[in-house]
Amino acid sequence: ETGVTQTPRHLVMGMTNKKSLKCEQHLGHNAMYWYKQSAKKPLELMFVYSLEERVENNSVPSRFSPECPNSSHLFLHLHTLQPEDSALYLCASSQEQNSNQPQHFGDGTRLSIL
Amino acid sequence: QKEVEQDPGPLSVPEGAIVSLNCTYSNSAFQYFMWYRQYSRKGPELLMYTYSSGNKEDGRFTAQVDKSSKYISLFIRDSQPSDSATYLCAMRGQGAQKLVFGQGTRLTINP
Helix, strand or coil: CCCEEEECCEEEECCCCEEEEEEEECCCCCEEEEEEECCCCCCEEEEEEECCEEEEECCCCCCEEEEEEECCEEEEEEECCCHHHCEEEEEEEECCCCCCCCCEECCCEEEEEC | CCCEEECCCCEEEECCCCEEEEEEECCCCEEEEEEEEECCCCCCEEEEEEECCEEEEECCEEEEEECCCCEEEEEECCCCHHHCEEEEEEEEECCCCCCEECCCEEEEEEC
16 A cells, blocks of 8 residues: 555544544655644644654644554544534645655545534 | 635636636745645645745646745646646745645536
């Protein structure tokens, strides 16, 4: 496989459930990102990891918990989400956090909160 | 004021037309400018990547950056139905990896 792969592609969950989103990149990159994409709004950066260390957390509620066990894998653990959390969650990677190389995106997980 | 402004459209044009997509921005520190194309149910795909002012051409696509006016454009020549997608502009400053995105313009090319 090549590029950035996200699973699952779709997820429906209740507000009391706990689930996890997974991202895997096959590009040899050292930086990984979680974005939220809501209708009619720009992409919102949620978390940045560089060499498995979290370097940015954009005031994201604690019901979202990221995990980066190695430079190829990134998870987003979800618990007690709210209906307004329904969105497309995109993972991206880049060569380095501060490099001039652009970010490459996965196809996202479409999340619906009942 | 938003850091990046992009008309969300929708924009609908006939096949073969020249399409012009634009973004304006307020942060003069932005140095790197990108256009991403996002098809329905897919993630954003990098289309064009430019540094500072000037033009860059790739096939039917041309990206223009005018830093003095804080204005960037993407031109699509001989537009095709397969160009129907949402186009996102994105930009960032030197040394900072945080990308700032526009809202995206939804484009439809009619056969």
